[in-house]
Each structure stands twice: as C-alpha cells, then as structure tokens.
Amino acid sequence: MADAEREHGYARYRLDGCRCYTCGYARAQYDDNRNRAIAYGTWQPWVDAEPVRVHVRYLQSCEMGLRTIAARAGVNRKNLQAILHGRPERGTPAQQKVRPSLAASVLAVEPTLENLAPSTLISPLGTRRRVQALVAVGWPQQYLAAYLGMRPNNFGQMLTRDHVLVRRALQVRAMYEELWNADPAGHGATPAGIARARRYAADRRWAPVGAWDDEQLDDPEAFPDWTGHCGTNQGYQAHYHSGIPYCQPCRDGHRAHQRQLLQAKQAASSKAA
Known part of the structure; x- marks a missing residue:
C-alpha cells in the first residue's frame, strides 16, 4: 500500500515512519489504550472490551488479519469477531466485556515484522540503512544481492523504492546480523571489490556499521554517529x-x-x- 493510499494514523506511524501530529497522536492514543487495558487485567471477572476492540483494529490497520491476530494471542478467532461485530447469527451486538486473560493476551500482540504478513509494504528506511552500512565496510553489492537471492539490478532498485516487503526486510535484517562483523575478504570478495564498495559508499556518504546502534536503524529520527560525538x-x-x-x-x-x-x-x- 503506497503512502497515498494509507491514511495518517497509527498504521502510518508504525509502517511508514511518519511522525506528523496526526500519526503521533494516534500512537499516543494507542499507548494509552494499551497501558490502561493491561492495568485492567488485574480486574475480575470482566474488563471493558473497548480497549481490546481498538487494539485489534489498530493491528488490522497494520495489515494483520484477524486469523493472524488470534493465532498470535492464542485465542479463538470467533471471540475476536464477537468483540468487533457481535454475533449476527444470534442477533447479539458487539461484546462489551471480556475476560482479563483474553484482554491481556490480545493487547500483548504488536505489529512487529514477524507478526505482519510477508507481503505487507513498510518503510524501507531500516532495510536501506543496513545495506548501506554493509557496503560502507566493504561488502560489494553483488555479494549482498547473491546472499538474498536477488539479481543485481533488482537489488539496486530495492534501495530506491518508497516501500519494501516485510519478507525482504526480514531477510535483510538477518543478513545484516550475520555479516556486520564479518570480513568480506573471508567470503570471497577481492581487495579491489572491497575498495570499490567502500569508495562507492563514501561518495554517497553512507554511514558504516559502527555509526549505528542496532535499535536506531529503523528509527526515522535517529542519525548515524560517525565520530562518537556527532551533534556537537x-x-x-x-x-x-x-x-x-x-x-x-x-x-x-x-x-x-x-x-x-x-x-x-x-x-x-x-x-x-
């Protein structure tokens, strides 16, 4: 789904890295509902279903299907359907109360990459930074493309697109975790190829592996610390x-x-x- 198709809100915040007021407010509401409902988990025997309903809709807006949400939470899909829509066959409205254990289980589900459908489109920022960091320390792009089972031209296009598939983002993340501290020469890269990769990255001011903390790679507001004192x-x-x-x-x-x-x-x- 392209930016023009995805409305500003929680999904845009999580999947596209948008930090506008509308998206930030949606995230704040999401956190408030989630924290409040988790706290309600100590109530017995019932808790308000509305925070659960809101959370499920947030997850659906992030391209998680109801079946996937139910599987991740370990609950029956029909229970979630009852919370969202009621039971039309019985003529009952949307459920207003749920068991605390069900609420806690559903609210614990987050739209992480592992939980999203492999074909979901997300921001390419973290994927792009990981690839650029590997090139900057000497990994030729053709080696990275081969690692991912991609053709070099498709690999290059991936770095310029507005979105990337969740499936590909996970592959790049796994590649980065394996290669960030490895020697390209030990994997068959020639000295000339390593030098070209580093020069290519330097010309484009791509930040190397050492400039990033792992938790910052997907953060749109983070910047690489080239010197250990960047920003001063x-x-x-x-x-x-x-x-x-x-x-x-x-x-x-x-x-x-x-x-x-x-x-x-x-x-x-x-x-x-």
Whole structure:
C-alpha cells in the first residue's frame, strides 16, 4: 500500500515512519489504550472490551488479519469477531466485556515484522540503512544481492523504492546480523571489490556499521554517529581531523557552538564598555 493510499494514523506511524501530529497522536492514543487495558487485567471477572476492540483494529490497520491476530494471542478467532461485530447469527451486538486473560493476551500482540504478513509494504528506511552500512565496510553489492537471492539490478532498485516487503526486510535484517562483523575478504570478495564498495559508499556518504546502534536503524529520527560525538562541536572537529565528510548534526552543532562564542564575546564587550 503506497503512502497515498494509507491514511495518517497509527498504521502510518508504525509502517511508514511518519511522525506528523496526526500519526503521533494516534500512537499516543494507542499507548494509552494499551497501558490502561493491561492495568485492567488485574480486574475480575470482566474488563471493558473497548480497549481490546481498538487494539485489534489498530493491528488490522497494520495489515494483520484477524486469523493472524488470534493465532498470535492464542485465542479463538470467533471471540475476536464477537468483540468487533457481535454475533449476527444470534442477533447479539458487539461484546462489551471480556475476560482479563483474553484482554491481556490480545493487547500483548504488536505489529512487529514477524507478526505482519510477508507481503505487507513498510518503510524501507531500516532495510536501506543496513545495506548501506554493509557496503560502507566493504561488502560489494553483488555479494549482498547473491546472499538474498536477488539479481543485481533488482537489488539496486530495492534501495530506491518508497516501500519494501516485510519478507525482504526480514531477510535483510538477518543478513545484516550475520555479516556486520564479518570480513568480506573471508567470503570471497577481492581487495579491489572491497575498495570499490567502500569508495562507492563514501561518495554517497553512507554511514558504516559502527555509526549505528542496532535499535536506531529503523528509527526515522535517529542519525548515524560517525565520530562518537556527532551533534556537537567536538564531533565536527573529529570529522575534520579524520577526513570524514561532515554530517548534518555536526554541522548544526558547530553552528550552535559558533553562536555561543559570538554571544559570549558580545557579552564580554558589553561589560567592558
């Protein structure tokens, strides 16, 4: 599903990395409902079904089918249908109360990659960063394409598309976990091929493996820490001395530092006058 087809809300927040007000508010509502319902899990014998109903709809908006949700939660699919729609064959409306154990089980299900359908389209950000990081440390793209069972031209197109299949994202994540600390030369890459890969990545300012924490690779708001101090003037100086192309956070940190120096100089001049 393309951006133009997926409305702003929780699904857009989780699958496309959108951080607009509407998507952020939907995520906040999601968290409030989830936390409140988990707390309700201590109530006996019944709890409000509405947070469960909201959560199931959130999961469905993230392309999880009702059968998959029921399987992940370990509950009967008909129970979820009753919560959503009631039982039309019996003429009963949507269920208003549920057992705490069922509520807790359903609310524990999250739209992680492993829980989404393999054909679901998601943001390519984490996939792209992982591939770029491997190329930056010397992995030729044709080796990575072969690892994934892809043709080189299809592999290159994957890096430029607006979305990636969940199936492919999981494959790239597994590849990254296996190869991030491996020597390309030990897997058949030639010195010339390794040098070309590193040069190709450097020309495009692709961040290497060491610049990322694993939990940041899928975060749209995260940036690579090239120097260990990126985002500060110290990081800016480290870029200069190491010959690493300046990243935007270090440019911003340097400008802020320069403004602080100018303000301090102006303040000192005012006192002297």
